[in-house]
Amino acid sequence: MTEMTGIINGKKKDNPIWKTEIQAAADSIRLRVFGHVMKNNGGYLSQACSSAELFAALYMRIMHLGPSSTPLIPHPFMGVPGPANPNFFNGGDYNGPKAPGLDRFIFSPAHYALVLYAALIEVGRLAPEGLEMFNKDGTTLEMIGAEHSPGVATTTGSLAQALSQAGGIALGRRLKGESGRVFVLMSDGEFQEGQTWEAVQALSYYKLDNVIVYADVNQQQCDGPMTDVMNIEPLTSRLESFGARVFAVDGHDIDALVEPAELAPDGRPTFVLAYTDPTRGIPLMNDRRPVLHYLRFKDGAERTRYDEAYTAMLKQDIKKRQHLRQMRLHLEAFEKLTSNGSETHG
């Protein structure tokens, strides 16, 4: 965990290996999700393949979040919200304090919860051991997150309800004169719901340019490829015609993900459509096409193939970590050298 502390709170522009760090975190997110899916004998794996870079880039570079004061090992489930329950705890607190200058993160596709939990681990907001609670009775680390789950601020497992709530939050923040922005992570299936379009309509009507949506356009949903279920394309021009500022990017390209968030606001809500590969990093998943939504092994032989792929990925990961550690050491040595140098010259 300690080696990650330097990048807990987002930006570190001066760090010349920031992109390598984000990629390494994305790789770890994928690996960790893969591990838990194997342990559970099934689960939401394609979502980690498609969105690992998205989560890593959001948490490590794009969003400005404060440090979280929430427990690294989450509390057990402490009841649903209500007047009789003073113990209710909002999972959004894992994203740091609500301060005027800080950003907010609204996580919409609740079935991506495991990817979110894995991302929180990469940025030191959740302990790796905390994930042992995943999908266990009586914990908050539900398979489909709700607003008691770490990192989850709104209850949005009935999909396409988050964007409107983010709109309300953004409006409220503007009324209060707050400079922090509201980031929303969405899945592409959510663009089939009418409510999404009602939200875009209102965001642009109220010129809520403090809202930035990152959508994982993996072109997949429960029944399979979206084009076989209900087409949503052309998404860019549809959103533009609703008054949004849209960037369609390669969702595995960290620069491309980061750039739109660095632009000055222009009066329009921003949508970054991250086109992704739902098998990225685990090419074995391609054998399962056309339906990738939820991995459930067909038989023992398939499970064995995934076990092997997982083991191979683990080995590679060890090598990658060694390499990264070396890079960090070199960097430290170089920084020491240059700062010493400036002292003598000064």
Place this chain on the structure above:
Amino acid sequence: MVEIVKRPHVENFIRWAADKPRVVVLSADLTNSCEVAKWRDTYPDRFFSLGMAEQNLMGFAAGLAREGFEPYIHTFAVFIYRRPYDQLAMSIAYPNLPVRFMGFLPGITTPGGVTHQAIEDVSIMRATPNMTVLETGDATEVESVLDVAHSIDGPVYVRFLRGEIPRLFPKDEPMRLNHARVLRRGTELAVLSAGICTEETMRATDVLSSQGLSISHLHISTHKPFNDPQVLEAISNARYGVITMENHTIIGGLGSATAELMAEEGVGKRLIRIGLQDTYAHGASQHYLMKEYGLDAISLVRAAEKLTAQPFNITEEDLAGVRLQATHSDAKAEAL
């Protein structure tokens, strides 16, 4: 040992629909999860994927019904009555159109959390004029509810079971509209249960009656209409009172319907409603949640003790072994 039937809807619905060309299926991106993937592949011309867009789905179902088709909407129960309720009420229920709502994963049977738990669906559907409300409790009912729904001139909401389902009732005793199944007759206590609660209830009534308590146990598969004379008879005969048990909030479902019936018929008896006590739930296994919210056999024993004011020496161990379903059993197409 009860027989466990794996995914009975898959083949049964295909067979059943073979000679009914006006039966069409509408899906909202949960085709596999609602056990109609094979139906889609068998009758591709009668299957329509509407995507994850439930409000629009209701309108399409209404339009098809107006044109003489009989739409069978297949999605999770929760996505039928929460988001698209206005469309359901005004486009379908008001004009009394023959749309069949197959609501999967009712109550706390879902592996999803609060957003996937249909806990007030019976209440809302009961309150919807023209709506008939059914609930399946075993494989026989999953197979025979199609005939019941099909026979009704108007919209029908069904709480549907999927995956590995026990066969509690003989295959040749199909579900009948507004007709309770009398599982046990007695004079001291009346127990009414629906859906998955019936299996649980049977465990408790077995042990209680072996200790000398005389119980009537009725399985309810029609929530609306709710005027089966057998129900009133059982309630009237129960010396100590009535217990209802439902996989649902106690407000507006079976417990409420029973209370309404008792008040209207002037049956002055005590009533204990077992169910979710006006609370949302959270995501966990069905077994865990049934225990946490008191939807289990032991809760029924405690309720019986309360009504009869006599302690029964019954522990959890005395109640027949609980049938656990593996999280990823073969019978499940997807976890969700």
